[in-house]
């Protein structure tokens with residue numbers, strides 16, 4: 001398959017990329033190309049200009065300091081999966097990265113491209129929502145702003161990123177000693193994409209839940225926090241029964257629109273959202289293994 | 291559209307070319323350089339028939355633009371053998387009947403090269419997970435896994 005014709009520019013810095021976006025309305029940046037190139041080949045995207053940011057060094061790499069993990073937007077899934085420092089600082093990041101697509105997708109795909117593409121079936125949006133990540137965004141004139149994943153991803157393939165803005169980095173807190181985290185995904189058997197994914201971070205004091213941050217994706221147009229389940233769980237002992245009772249409320253938080261297709265109906269995904277959340281909680285808190 | 295000059299070192303040989311931005315790396319390798327060992331199967335980043343090594347890690351060359359390979363070192367299946375001596379992974383595929391029609395083989399071997407670099411002594415399960423992005427339409431997975439495990443042993447993993 002051949003992509004439609006486009007003009008190609010290479011940016012070496014974030015500022016250069018933003019200049020190129022500003023002077024070429026409708027231009028698209030390309031990071032790893034693992035969502036953009038398939039779209040171009042299917043001619044579902046037809047940008048006149050592609051700005052290759054793959055070589056922007058300032059957007060690469062991982063730094064861990066003062067309880068914060070800063071991941072450059074161009075960092076690949078494989079770099080996150082294979083970093084022993086990341087695994088130690090936040091096991092959920094490494095685990096989620098290792099479950100994306102296949103080896104080659106992880107070698108090329110980037111965390112920033114994944115978030116910016118905002119496919120509802122992607123993993124990072126859900127995982128970073130549960131982890132309370134903060135995204136760094138840069139615009140023309142060096143303007144910077146930050147956003148939470150749920151402020152950023154607002155619907156299928158839709159973000160609040162401006163036409164001339166670039167997502168530059170993702171900041172994730174280091175997990176505290178009393179935090180347990182897990183991602184459970186029902187993966188599409190062909191692509192590995194999430195049909196339903198549930199990410200959980202639970203604060204524990206002994207066997208009691210002292211706070212929780214839970215998110216579901218895949219089943220919904222954009223990742224959602226499960227506030228009802230979080231509230232139902234907080235202050236409770238982490239038993240099989242309490243987790244079952246709390247996750248039964250997941251439905252309250254999913255919102256009006258549940259995705260469905262020939263592979264998995266909306267009704268099924270709705271049920272699986274609660275099930276995957278339960279599995280993630282069981283696993284995280286070692287109450288039961290599924 | 292303006293063509294873009296690129297310089298790519300493929301199997302140790304440096305090539306200079308001018309390509310349309312939309313040219314896929316797999317087309318550049320097969321059609322411009324005549325290296326047809328790399329196959330196109332699905333053309334949609336699923337099957338892995340087109341896997342090559344680029345700057346030390348594998349990539350599906352149907353999902354990579356030739357312009358993205360500018361300045362890169364690429365190894366294709368043609369560059370895996372060492373002066374006519376088959377790579378231990380190639381030998382292991384031969385010995386263990388790791389191929390039937392052979393269409394997936396180049397990609398399987400390229401992915402296996404990286405797999406054994408990252409994990410020289412994998413379990414069968416780890417081999418299966420590592421080859422997730424490579425499909426064999428002849429469904430000869432048992433012998434492919436056997437081949438990779440045999441190669442690991444031969445390579446002293």
Ligand SMILES: Cc1cc2nc3c(=O)[nH]c(=O)nc-3n(C[C@H](O)[C@H](O)[C@H](O)COP(=O)(O)OP(=O)(O)OC[C@H]3O[C@@H](n4cnc5c(N)ncnc54)[C@H](O)[C@@H]3O)c2cc1C
Nearest residue numbers: 031032033034035036101109110113114122123167192193
């Ligand atoms: C076979 C296959 C299986 C996959 N399986 C999974 C899976 O299981 N889970 C999963 O989560 N994902 C999966 N993916 C998607 C993969 O993770 C992509 O790599 C990712 O979604 C996009 O990242 P990229 O760097 O390739 O972005 P690109 O394709 O380069 O860009 C994607 C979009 O984001 C924009 N963009 C990219 N970077 C930035 C930036 N820094 N700032 C602003 N805009 C930007 C681009 O303009 C484009 O619109 C799969 C992909 C394939 C091909």
Ligand code: FES
Nearest residue numbers: 331332333338352
């Ligand atoms: S042809 Fe590239 S993955 Fe199938």
Ligand code: FES
Nearest residue numbers: 390394426427428
């Ligand atoms: S040997 Fe025929 S596709 Fe694998």
